[in-house]
Amino acid sequence: xxxxxxxxxxxxxxxxxxxxxxxxxxxxxxxxxxxxxxxxxxxxxxxxxxxxxxxxxxxxxxxxxxxxxxxxxxxxxxxxxxxxxxxxxxxxxxxxxxxxxxxxxxxxxxxxxxxxxxxxxxxxxxxxxxxxxxxxxxxxxxxxxxxxxxxxxxxxxxxxxxxxxxxxxxxxxxxxxxxxxxxxxxxxxxxxxxxxxxxxxxxxxxxxxxxxxxxxxxxxxxxxxxxxxxxxxxxxxxxxxx
Amino acid sequence: xxxxxxxxxxxxxxxxxxxxxxxxxxxxxxxxxxxxxxxxxxxxxxxxxxxxxxxxxxxxxxxxxxxxxxxxxxxxxxxxxxxxxxxxxxxxxxxxxxxxxxxxxxxxxxxxxxxxxxxxxxxxxxxxxxxxxxxxxxxxxxxxxxxxxxxxxxxxxxxxxxxxxxxxxxxxxxxxxxxxxxxxxxxxxxxxxxxxxxxxxxxxxxxxxxxxxxxxxxxxxxxxxxxxxxxxxxxxxxxxxxxxxxxxxxxxxxxxxxxxxxxxxxxxxxxxxxxxxxxxxxxxxxxxxxxxxxxxxxxxxxxxxxxxxxxxxxxxxxxxxxxxxxxxxxxxxxxxxxxxxxxxxxxxx
Numbered sequence: 185x186x187x188x189x190x191x192x193x194x195x196x197x198x199x200x201x202x203x204x205x206x207x208x209x210x211x212x213x214x215x216x217x218x219x220x221x222x223x224x225x226x227x228x229x230x231x232x233x234x235x236x237x238x239x240x241x242x243x244x245x246x247x248x249x250x251x252x253x254x255x256x257x258x259x260x261x262x263x264x265x266x267x268x269x270x271x272x273x274x275x276x277x278x279x280x281x282x283x284x285x286x287x288x289x290x291x292x293x294x295x296x297x298x299x300x301x302x303x304x305x306x307x308x309x310x311x312x313x314x315x316x317x318x319x320x321x322x323x324x325x326x327x328x329x330x331x332x333x334x335x336x337x338x339x340x341x342x343x344x345x346x347x348x349x350x351x352x353x354x355x356x357x358x359x360x361x362x363x364x365x366x367x368x369x370x371x372x373x374x375x376x377x378x379x380x381x382x383x384x385x386x387x388x389x390x391x392x393x394x395x396x397x398x399x400x401x402x403x404x405x406x407x408x409x410x411x412x413x414x415x416x417x418x419x420x421x422x423x424x425x426x
Numbered sequence: 427x428x429x430x431x432x433x434x435x436x437x438x439x440x441x442x443x444x445x446x447x448x449x450x451x452x453x454x455x456x457x458x459x460x461x462x463x464x465x466x467x468x469x470x471x472x473x474x475x476x477x478x479x480x481x482x483x484x485x486x487x488x489x490x491x492x493x494x495x496x497x498x499x500x501x502x503x504x505x506x507x508x509x510x511x512x513x514x515x516x517x518x519x520x521x522x523x524x525x526x527x528x529x530x531x532x533x534x535x536x537x538x539x540x541x542x543x544x545x546x547x548x549x550x551x552x553x554x555x556x557x558x559x560x561x562x563x564x565x566x567x568x569x570x571x572x573x574x575x576x577x578x579x580x581x582x583x584x585x586x587x588x589x590x591x592x593x594x595x596x597x598x599x600x601x602x603x604x605x606x607x608x609x610x611x612x613x614x615x616x617x618x619x620x621x622x623x624x625x626x627x628x629x630x631x632x633x634x635x636x637x638x639x640x641x642x643x644x645x646x647x648x649x650x651x652x653x654x655x656x657x658x659x660x661x662x663x664x665x666x667x668x669x670x671x672x673x674x675x676x677x678x679x680x681x682x683x684x685x686x687x688x689x690x691x692x693x694x695x696x697x698x699x700x701x702x703x704x705x706x707x708x709x710x711x712x713x714x715x716x717x718x719x720x721x722x723x724x725x726x727x728x729x730x731x732x733x734x735x736x737x738x739x740x741x742x743x744x745x746x747x748x749x750x751x752x753x754x755x756x757x758x759x760x761x762x763x764x765x766x767x768x769x770x771x772x773x774x775x
Binding site: 195200206207237239252319325381387 | 701
């Protein structure tokens with residue numbers, strides 16, 4: 185009998201359903217399938233569900249339901265879950281890899297035995313998958329980085345990473361939604377805001393989305409940044425048909 | 427000008443909070459909200475608000491506010507000295523917590539240091555006229571979101587009130603105090619109890635821990651015996667709940683509270699049961715605590731019992747009984763004869 189799915193207690197307000205080990209698209213697809221199934225089922229007492237790499241956290245209100253009642257309903261759903269190859273939107277996000285906006289690009293290239301152009305080409309050739317969001321509002325963990333670019337986080341995290349910095353570490357890429365401390369390698373910058381409280385949907389990416397990056401010139405970056413700052417940028421135009 | 431509460435002095439950590447911003451954790455948006463949801467609900471109930479209305483959460487030291495409205499009804503839930511200076515002058519009066527009061531234009535209310543626990547709540551009848559962010563008025567200060575300009579209040583702020591004048595009605599008071607409980611903080615072990623040695627679990631459930639100075643709305647770092655892991659403190663990042671107890675590599679537990687991140691990559695030994703979260707939300711640096719394990723079913727039962735007790739308390743809110751000292755002053759001011767005062771209050775002369 186498989187050890188998964190495995191249910192773990194988060195006190196009297198939550199439990200997680202773990203679908204496997206490590207960072208794996210197949211495992212995460214089951215997480216997303218249960219996330220979607222519970223959203224559609226709208227069971228009484230479910231407060232919200234939070235997907236992560238290999239587990240779905242189900243938060244519930246113990247005054248409306250109970251662990252026993254809810255866990256039974258969730259277990260009933262498990263056999264019918266179908267891992268979908270694609271559940272989200274596909275985005276094509278502009279990134280400027282100009283050295284001034286990419287302080288770690290040269291070092292990353294040297295460590296990988298590549299040229300900076302090679303690094304950019306590989307970053308732009310990857311189709312990334314949003315496994316989960318966390319750490320700060322709107323920060324997406326993008327799996328699918330070309331293996332040639334895998335490397336550990338910086339030994340000395342930066343105290344201040346600029347907003348919209350595009351970064352890589354381990355097998356992941358990300359975009360910082362906020363100016364914040366950070367230990368990832370900065371290889372570019374997007375003119376976009378991954379979080380903008382002024383938008384109807386402040387957070388751009390969601391778990392299950394797919395992302396590709398395209399290289400834009402410094403001039404194009406500046407032009408798009410001006411539109412973003414003015415609140416006139418058309419984010420819908422970044423969605424492409426998959 | 428529109429009705430407002432003007433902040434004369436902000437206190438130490440005063441922010442607008444409701445019961446939290448749920449529904450967006452999958453996008454990384456923290457819940458925030460009241461550290462002591464019980465006290466927030468009581469303050470709201472005393473002024474006739476919905477229990478989820480936003481109020482001012484006051485951390486450690488309260489603000490001084492001036493009424494810039496025809497009138498406003500307020501109630502404070504917590505333990506602090508409440509000094510009211512009427513616009514017309516005269517001796518300052520002391521207001522009671524857990525009792526509503528009608529303030530008039532120009533009146534100034536000073537809320538002193540929080541004397542029990544770390545937080546208190548000032549609710550205003552009708553609430554604040556502030557635009558919600560993602561459905562909630564809770565302030566998440568780390569990202570400058572929600573509440574009043576996404577931050578703790580400062581001197582000179584004008585908090586817009588929803589009502590120009592207080593609704594008609596008698597003042598209300600709480601008949602009994604809420605029992606936060608004593609003894610060990612109850613927890614449910616897990617989700618990663620299997621990542622700790624049996625000695626580590628034993629340490630956690632038997633040793634006394636102390637709240638360090640690194641205690642804020644995000645979480646409480648505890649000092650005490652080191653909890654032993656089996657194989658390191660890192661896990662694949664996953665969702666969290668308020669009350670999750672993380673144990674990072676140094677073996678010292680951290681209780682995650684209202685402003686916690688939505689996900690975390692450290693092992694979690696246990697989760698504070700929801701009935702004990704209001705109590706934990708009131709802890710302050712230097713407080714000591716122990717933990718005791720209960721089952722999920724026990725935790726759910728304890729929460730339901732607590733909710734029933736709170737409901738009874740709220741249903742027992744009654745018209746405020748005359749306050750001896752204040753009434754005497756008021757009656758003398760109205761030139762009533764002293765004999766009537768004596769007869770009514772039983773205070774001899």
